[in-house]
Structure formats: structure tokens, C-alpha cells
Amino acid sequence: MSEDRGPSRSGPAVSSRARELAAAFVVVWLVIQIGLPTVALFTDRPERFSWQMFSALSDHPSYVLVYDDGSREEVSHGDVLPWVRADVDYRTHLPRHLCQERAPRLQRVQVVPRGEDEAERTHHCRVEAHLSGERG
Amino acid sequence: MTGSPRRTDMLARRPLDRFVARTSGSRPIAAARILFGAAVLMKAWDIQENLLYLTGDRVLLIPYAGWLPSPTEPLAYALLAAWVVGGVGFTLGVATRWSAAAMTAAIAVVFVLDQQLYSNHYYLVLVLAPLFTLADTGATWSVDALRRGARETVAAWPVDLLRIQLSIVYGFAALAKLNADYLRGEVLDVYLVFLGPWEFPDALQTSTVLTGLAVGSLLVEAYLAVGFWLRGNWRWLALALGVAFHLTIVATMRARWGLTVFSLEMFALYALFFSWRRTAR
Numbered sequence: 001m002s003e004d005r006g007p008s009r010s011g012p013a014v015s016s017r018a019r020e021l022a023a024a025f026v027v028v029w030l031v032i033q034i035g036l037p038t039v040a041l042f043t044d045r046p047e048r049f050s051w052q053m054f055s056a057l058s059d060h061p062s063y064v065l066v067y068d069d070g071s072r073e074e075v076s077h078g079d080v081l082p083w084v085r086a087d088v089d090y091r092t093h094l095p096r097h098l099c100q101e102r103a104p105r106l107q108r109v110q111v112v113p114r115g116e117d118e119a120e121r122t123h124h125c126r127v128e129a130h131l132s133g134e135r136g
Numbered sequence: 137m138t139g140s141p142r143r144t145d146m147l148a149r150r151p152l153d154r155f156v157a158r159t160s161g162s163r164p165i166a167a168a169r170i171l172f173g174a175a176v177l178m179k180a181w182d183i184q185e186n187l188l189y190l191t192g193d194r195v196l197l198i199p200y201a202g203w204l205p206s207p208t209e210p211l212a213y214a215l216l217a218a219w220v221v222g223g224v225g226f227t228l229g230v231a232t233r234w235s236a237a238a239m240t241a242a243i244a245v246v247f248v249l250d251q252q253l254y255s256n257h258y259y260l261v262l263v264l265a266p267l268f269t270l271a272d273t274g275a276t277w278s279v280d281a282l283r284r285g286a287r288e289t290v291a292a293w294p295v296d297l298l299r300i301q302l303s304i305v306y307g308f309a310a311l312a313k314l315n316a317d318y319l320r321g322e323v324l325d326v327y328l329v330f331l332g333p334w335e336f337p338d339a340l341q342t343s344t345v346l347t348g349l350a351v352g353s354l355l356v357e358a359y360l361a362v363g364f365w366l367r368g369n370w371r372w373l374a375l376a377l378g379v380a381f382h383l384t385i386v387a388t389m390r391a392r393w394g395l396t397v398f399s400l401e402m403f404a405l406y407a408l409f410f411s412w413r414r415t416a417r
Contacts, residue, residue, distance in 0.1 A: 014157070014291065022156040022293055025270075029297060033263070037308040045312060051305050053256040053398075054327055054389070055312035081196060082189060088198065088251050097196040 046087045058086035059114035065098060066108045074112075091121070099125035160292035162275035163412035166229070168298070169273035171404035172264060173227025176239060178397045179261050180219045183246060183253065187212045190250050198251040207249050218242035226268070229278020236269035257398035263301060264401060270294040295408055299364070302405040307361035313354045321346025324353075327389050336388045356381050364409040375406055 040050035065073045077084040095109035109123045190207045197206055219242035225235025247262050271294035276286040317323055324346050328336045356377055363374025382399035386392055
């Protein structure tokens with residue numbers, strides 16, 4: 001069984017300053033490690049940093065790619081990424097990436113949510129490219 | 137009745153002062169070091185493929201912050217080298233604290249390079265590595281102890297934080313599973329593997345069985361969150377249940393390599409609840 005000993009003369013000599021630092025570390029550590037997963041219990045699952053592994057199924061959106069010639073292509077994360085995580089939000093980054101990868105033919109990317117709570121969103125590739133060109 | 141602010145402050149701090157002043161035996165944390173070191177090295181093997189993929193051209197990158205560097209091949213190899221060299225040194229107990237610090241730094245930098253590298257067992261590596269660095273893990277059963285002599289006691293507070301982390305992981309894992317999808321067995325239906333001799337048999341793919349497994353796994357995790365803190369046979373029951381639970385999920389679920397790393401990490405934490413001394417007969 002485990003053994004716990006009180007303050008011991010044979011134990012490591014520790015200054016009071018080091019003990020204060022250790023105490024502060026313990027408090028900060030526990031606040032973060034208990035606080036983050038507690039807050040995450042009240043958000044959509046699965047959430048990261050919260051030990052929610054295998055706890056829920058996620059509703060990843062699908063993406064409709066609309067090309068200059070009017071053709072349309074529907075893709076899912078699995079079609080364009082080598083691995084997909086349920087707890088990563090791809091909705092902002094993936095449309096931008098698809099615009100860059102399929103430039104200049106791709107006109108826009110429609111993000112089609114699986115759930116009913118969320119509205120469909122559209123990323124216009126040329127606007128994105130123009131803005132990033134201005135920033136650059 | 138109210139005391140002076142200074143006296144009240146001192147009273148409030150006393151339990152915390154006692155918490156950081158205590159010492160504990162050096163063997164449990166040494167055993168945990170060896171198991172966690174094995175998990176860290178397995179994770180290095182697991183992460184290298186995805187990390188190197190992210191160094192390629194025209195790949196999707198999702199950094200945690202815009203100012204962080206993008207993964208490049210030289211950076212990836214340098215970080216993997218620090219991870220492995222530090223991990224081997226830590227596991228064997230060679231310059232243990234420096235090895236642990238190098239390993240922890242590499243683990244942390246790789247972690248923040250891209251959100252797609254996230255996994256819960258990797259996050260657990262990231263959380264545990266700093267605590268193992270702060271703990272005096274090389275006090276015994278290490279090359280350092282062979283060269284400089286073993287010590288019987290170490291500071292207890294990092295060891296206690298590691299023990300508490302076990303309860304946090306299992307406790308919140310159980311709480312997160314209190315939802316309709318999980319309790320109906322729908323999540324397990326997706327993640328259980330239904331092929332091969334060691335995997336979940338076809339005949340048991342019914343909603344009743346899946347619901348039973350879901351409720352059972354939730355109860356096991358809830359017990360593991362508290363069982364290791366109990367004395368006597370209750371603690372041994374937690375050990376037996378925990379080992380059986382992890383062997384079962386490794387054998388029957390997808391993401392087998394990651395689940396093996398996760399199991400080794402938790403076994404390292406189990407080691408902290410036992411004295412690792414021979415009992416006198």
C-alpha cells in the first residue's frame with residue numbers, strides 16, 4: 001500500500017521560498033485541471049482538454065465546393081484530410097485551405113452543418129484571397 | 137468571531153503548507169517513471185508520422201495561435217530527437233531531471249504546433265510530463281541512483297498531484313459519458329471493432345449489449361476515480377478493474393496504439409498508490 005510520511009528530517013531540505021512556490025503551483029494546477037473540464041461539461045461534446053474521450057459523436061459539417069463553371073462537389077473531412085478529429089473545429093480553416101488548394105477554379109465553399117441549430121455559411125475564395133493579399 | 141487578517145491567512149495556508157512539506161517513499165514514483173517513460177517513447181513513434189505530414193506543402197495547418205511557427209522538417213526532427221533522447225534518459229534515470237525537462241519541452245512544443253495533433257492521450261502526456269519533471273523520479277531504480285546512491289524519500293506534493301490527476305481523468309471521463317448518445321450505446325457502436333479473433337464478437341452487436349457496456353464502462357471509470365484512494369481490498373479491486381478495463385479497450389476499440397499509450401500512462405499513475413516494498417513474512 002502507499003506510504004505517506006509527515007515532514008521528515010531525512011527528506012529533502014526545502015527552503016520556505018521553495019515551499020511557497022510549490023504551494024502556488026499546486027493551487028494553479030488544480031484550478032486549471034479541475035476548472036477546464038468542469039466548464040467543458042456545459043458545452044458541446046467532445047471538447048478538448050476535458051477528458052471527454054469516446055463520450056459523444058460529433059456532427060461535422062459537409063462542404064459543397066462551387067467552381068467557376070458552375071459545377072458542384074460535396075466533400076467531407078475524410079475526403080480531403082488524412083485524419084480527422086471529432087474535437088477539432090475545421091469550419092474556418094478547411095474552407096480557406098480548400099480555396100488555396102483548388103485556386104483559381106474554386107469560387108466558393110458552402111459549409112453545410114449537420115445539425116439544425118446552425119446556419120449554412122459561405123466562404124468566397126476570391127474575397128479571401130483579396131483580403132489575404134491586402135494583409136500581405 | 138473574526139481573527140486578525142494575518143492570523144486568518146496563516147490558518148488558511150496551513151493545510152497547503154503541510155501538503156507541500158510532506159515526503160513519501162521513492163519507489164512508487166520510480167516505478168511510475170519507468171512506465172510513463174515507455175508511454176512517452178511510444179507516443180514519439182505515434183506522433184512522428186502526423187508531425188512530418190504537417191511539414192509538407194499545401195497541407196491544412198490549424199495552429200493554436202498565428203504567431204507560432206509552422207512545422208518544418210528540420211524543426212520536426214529536432215523536436216523528435218529531443219523527445220526521444222530525453223525520454224530514454226528519463227526512463228533509465230540518466231540525468232533524470234534534465235532528461236525530463238528536455239522531453240517535456242519537446243512534448244509541449246510539438247503539442248502547440250498544430251491543433252490536429254491533439255489527442256486526449258497526448259494531452260495526458262503533456263499534463264503528466266511537467267509533474268514527473270518536478271518529482272524526484274530518479275531517487276531510486278535509476279542510473280543516477282546507482283552512481284550517487286539511492287534515496288528513500290522524495291517530496292510528496294508532485295506525487296500527490298499525479299495521483300489526483302488519475303481521479304480527474306477518470307472522474308471527468310465518467311461525467312462526460314452521462315449523455316443520451318453514450319448511454320444508448322451509439323458511441324461504442326461506432327468505436328468498437330467488430331472484426332478479428334480478439335475483437336468484439338458479431339453476436340454481441342445488439343443495442344441491449346451496447347447499452348450494458350456503456351453503463352458498465354461509465355461505472356468502472358467512476359469507481360477508478362475513487363477506488364485507488366480506498367484502503368485494503370478496495371484498492372486492489374481498483375487495480376484489477378483498471379488493468380482489465382484498459383486491456384479490454386485496447387483489444388476491442390479503434391485507435392489501438394493511442395489507447396495503448398493511454399493505458400501505460402494510467403498504469404504509471406496506478407503505481408503511485410502502492411508502496412513497492414516486500415512485506416515481511
